[in-house]
Amino acid sequence: MASSSSYRIAVFASGQGSNFQALVESSRAGKLGSTEIVLLVCDKPQAPVVERARQAGVDTFLFTPKGYARREDYEAEIVAELEKHQVDLIVLAGYMRLLTSVLVEPYAGKMINIHPSLLPAFPGKDAIGQAWEYGVKVTGVTVHLVDGGMDTGTVVAQEAVPLLPDDDIQTLEDRIHQAEKRLYPQVVSWFASGRVIVEGRKVTVRQ
Template identity: 85%
Template sequence: MSCSYRIAVFASGQGSNFQALLDASRAAGLGSAEIVLLVCDKPLAPVAERARQAGVDTFLFNPKDYERREDYEAEIAAELERREVDLIVLAGYMRLLTAVLVDRYMGRMINIHPSLLPAFPGKNAIGQAWDYGVKVTGVTVHLVDGGMDTGPVVAQEAVPLLADDSLDALEERIHAAEKKLYPQVVSWFAEGRVIVDGRKVTVLQ
């Protein structure tokens, strides 16, 4: 294989975080990591076109073509194994994962969430924080353990709410924080700096 650390990105929509990872890769901001595959459950999603234009291989599928989630995840797992993928990076992938992938890639699958977990898990996290009236929110990169945003925290970045904020402005700053933090965390994994001990995650300096 041509690179030392191979990642697959799972996404379902526009692909803004996929693009941030791709841009970081081109600028050597992912360390030795290289995006070797995009997995997408919506073949017509803009992220799939982003991958095609960038020359990244894709695994596109329609979940309705399968009886069970485990069936299409088994196909995905075979594709990941064939490509010798080291790390799965979830970037707006809108489907819950089963043990078929979670168990096989435990400790090697990460997700990014737009809040400071464990606060505001699940959907519309930015809106949840806004409605609650918090003074600080942010983004979290965490390992995937099969629960809803329950995996061990790898890294977080705080984003304050400003006195004259609007929800749109807050969302923009949170998405900017995501695009900065996620490539950095991927580079840590590629460099072998992430040590997991139960729920404690240490990043070696």
């Protein structure tokens, strides 16, 4: 049972749920302070992340977008679930849908996403493949606020991942995912402890 004093997190995911699992494990290890993951929102009821949530004892809200006439309709139901669970922060972790104002506006500044590039470079799908094909020497991961655009929100934190001489795209992808699992829990802990200050497109993390 969630305690009323905890910092309550909802994770949105659509796939395997590796970042969801990393957050669960960080929370259990006490690395996220008084946080509690209270809800998984998933648009693919058969996705492996759903079983991860079940094993972690996390409530789920599952839906199939094709069952709704408009995105706004299922987002209204999501907002109701978030309110019921008294969610403080939404963490997108492989949730592959653009959001409308129905969801973005009530949680402005309280919704973050992680993207596998150093934004604003290589937004959108297959960012790792984009960077690889471009031939960059350094790529990485970005945690940003969600504003409804395609990876356009204010940057909260970034971690660089260099391309090594013997890399192939799989080894690069593996190291980027390792960076995601380091950076995302850290940023969540910053939010939980009230250390993130947003002024326009500038983010300061208080020590």
